[in-house]
Amino acid sequence: xxxxxxxxxxxxxxxxxxxxxxxxxxxxxxxxxxxxxxxxxxxxxxxxxxxxxxxxxxxxxxxxxxxxxxxxxxxxxxxxxxxxxxxxxxxxxxxxxxxxxxxxxxxxxxxxxxxxxxxxxxxxxxxxxxxxxxxxxxxxxxxxxxxxxxxxxxxxxxxxxxxxxxxxxxxxxxxxxxxxxxxxxxxxxxxxxxxxxxxxxxxxxxxxxxxxxxxxxxxxxxxxxxxxxxxxxxxxxxxxxxxxxxxxxxxxxxxxxxxxxxxxxxxxxxxxxxxxxxxxxxxxxxxxxxxxxxxxxxxxxxxxxxxxxxxxxxxxxxxxxxxxxxxxxxxxxxxxxxxxxxxxxxxxxxxxxxxxxxxxxxxxxxxxxxxxxxxxxxxxxxxxxxxxxxxxxxxxxxxxxxxxxxxxxxxxxxxxxxxxxxxxxxxxxxxxxxxxxxxxxxxxxxxxxxxxxxxxxxxxxxxxxxxxxxxxxxxxxxxxxxxxxxxxxxxxxxxxxx
Ligand SMILES: Nc1ncnc2c1ncn2[C@@H]1O[C@H](COP(=O)(O)OP(=O)(O)OP(=O)(O)O)[C@@H](O)[C@H]1O
Ligand SMILES: [Mg+2]
Ligand SMILES: [Zn+2]
Numbered sequence: 001x002x003x004x005x006x007x008x009x010x011x012x013x014x015x016x017x018x019x020x021x022x023x024x025x026x027x028x029x030x031x032x033x034x035x036x037x038x039x040x041x042x043x044x045x046x047x048x049x050x051x052x053x054x055x056x057x058x059x060x061x062x063x064x065x066x067x068x069x070x071x072x073x074x075x076x077x078x079x080x081x082x083x084x085x086x087x088x089x090x091x092x093x094x095x096x097x098x099x100x101x102x103x104x105x106x107x108x109x110x111x112x113x114x115x116x117x118x119x120x121x122x123x124x125x126x127x128x129x130x131x132x133x134x135x136x137x138x139x140x141x142x143x144x145x146x147x148x149x150x151x152x153x154x155x156x157x158x159x160x161x162x163x164x165x166x167x168x169x170x171x172x173x174x175x176x177x178x179x180x181x182x183x184x185x186x187x188x189x190x191x192x193x194x195x196x197x198x199x200x201x202x203x204x205x206x207x208x209x210x211x212x213x214x215x216x217x218x219x220x221x222x223x224x225x226x227x228x229x230x231x232x233x234x235x236x237x238x239x240x241x242x243x244x245x246x247x248x249x250x251x252x253x254x255x256x257x258x259x260x261x262x263x264x265x266x267x268x269x270x271x272x273x274x275x276x277x278x279x280x281x282x283x284x285x286x287x288x289x290x291x292x293x294x295x296x297x298x299x300x301x302x303x304x305x306x307x308x309x310x311x312x313x314x315x316x317x318x319x320x321x322x323x324x325x326x327x328x329x330x331x332x333x334x335x336x337x338x339x340x341x342x343x344x345x346x347x348x349x350x351x352x353x354x355x356x357x358x359x360x361x362x363x364x365x366x367x368x369x370x371x372x373x374x375x376x377x378x379x380x381x382x383x384x385x386x387x388x389x390x391x392x393x394x395x396x397x398x399x400x401x402x403x404x405x406x407x408x409x410x411x412x413x414x415x416x417x418x419x420x421x422x423x424x425x426x427x428x429x430x431x432x433x434x435x436x437x438x439x440x441x442x443x444x445x446x447x448x449x450x451x452x453x454x455x456x457x458x459x460x461x462x463x464x465x466x467x468x469x470x471x472x473x474x475x476x477x478x479x480x481x482x483x484x485x486x487x488x489x490x491x492x493x494x495x496x497x498x
Pocket of ligand 2: 053
């Protein structure tokens with residue numbers, strides 16, 4: 001037997017099987033009960049929310065030989081033929097196709113022909129917003145003088161494109177997105193009937209990703225089911241859809257909020273090593289930040305799209321670490337970066353910079369007022385154990401340099417801030433990084449970043465100073481003297497240590 005896709009197998013056969021859309025269902029079912037179906041309906045609403053399904057139920061109800069309390073019986077030959085698509089008087093027209101337009105043109109004569117098989121002809125016109133003006137006019141003429149035994153059901157996802165003249169001749173029903181509980185419940189039912197064994201977080205993930213469309217939800221379940229069989233884990237869903245685990249994204253944001261750039265970059269490296277696409281990581285982070293925003297403002301999980309129960313504890317922690325203002329800036333930064341990534345030649349670098357910028361954004365003081373506050377919040381790395389005594393006090397020259405660099409380019413600042421100024425000797429400034437900060441050191445050595453730093457040094461000292469980046473743990477540079485720095489910058493901004 002041919003396998004029938006779940007979303008088709010689970011097309012509601014009667015009004016009572018429709019999920020949600022209560023007002024529409026109640027009104028139409030009452031009209032069937034009292035024999036007062038309208039001549040024309042306009043169903044507008046998002047994809048996969050039941051428009052075609054209800055149109056089919058109406059077709060059956062209008063032709064059923066054994067109506068039961070406003071429900072088609074699904075047993076009589078009319079109902080069965082309609083269910084199998086073999087009923088001559090139910091005519092489906094896809095307005096988006098060329099043939100559809102021809103069919104509308106022919107409509108005016110054809111509607112006059114009496115039903116061939118049943119009691120009532122039903123025209124279901126899908127994607128009706130796609131009709132040309134000419135076709136709309138033809139349709140309008142038909143709607144103006146509808147024969148008795150004909151029902152038109154127009155369906156569209158873009159009701160704003162339907163001319164008012166057409167709209168005013170139809171009974172209008174607005175379909176809504178289905179809620180998360182509605183979708184989860186239906187998925188649970190489908191899984192049970194098909195004897196699937198599906199993890200709760202897998203179910204949630206599918207439902208959230210469907211964003212209110214039941215067809216998509218069932219389609220996803222189907223996809224995972226056919227690839228994995230009846231035992232389905234969250235991991236299976238992630239793989240089938242090529243998604244990134246929300247827990248991973250949540251942990252990534254943890255590093256961002258801690259301004260732990262090393263941890264952040266190594267997580268990104270791991271994701272890329274696993275074959276995750278930079279664009280996808282950014283996209284998922286956008287969704288996650290959006291979830292966080294909804295979680296902060298609404299305080300419940302109903303609106304979340306990527307975060308599942310697995311990330312609730314992290315979300316809960318993160319909500320206290322951010323404010324809406326920063327979150328909005330972060331969302332803007334990430335959506336812009338998504339665009340940039342598409343055209344980037346080095347996607348990985350763009351990705352890394354994006355996340356470093358994100359960390360810098362959250363680490364920056366909420367409102368920078370004067371230089372003093374700016375200086376005190378410049379992140380300085382914890383000193384290596386053996387040099388503790390030497391670098392406890394914040395270095396005002398270093399703070400000046402960092403502030404200057406930050407003004408030119410935030411990502412460069414993020415790279416530089418993980419190092420520290422060791423000293424200046426013979427027109428060369430030495431910047432030290434701890435061993436674990438190899439990435440930062442190497443990025444700073446690149447021409448673009450180096451030039452920014454040299455530009456700032458020149459501005460501060462009035463002369464050309466080269467920079468050299470070294471690892472702090474190498475003892476060979478210990479004789480670098482601070483004296484030269486005093487010469488260059490003057491004693492008031494150079495602090496002598498030791
Ligand atoms: N409200 C609903 N109740 C039950 N099942 C639904 C509902 N909405 C969608 N479905 C499921 O999704 C499938 C597709 O739904 P349907 O064709 O009615 O969507 P639609 O609104 O016409 O979408 P489109 O705008 O893409 O044509 C159905 O076969 C059914 O499995
Ligand atoms: Mg449809
Ligand atoms: Zn019937």
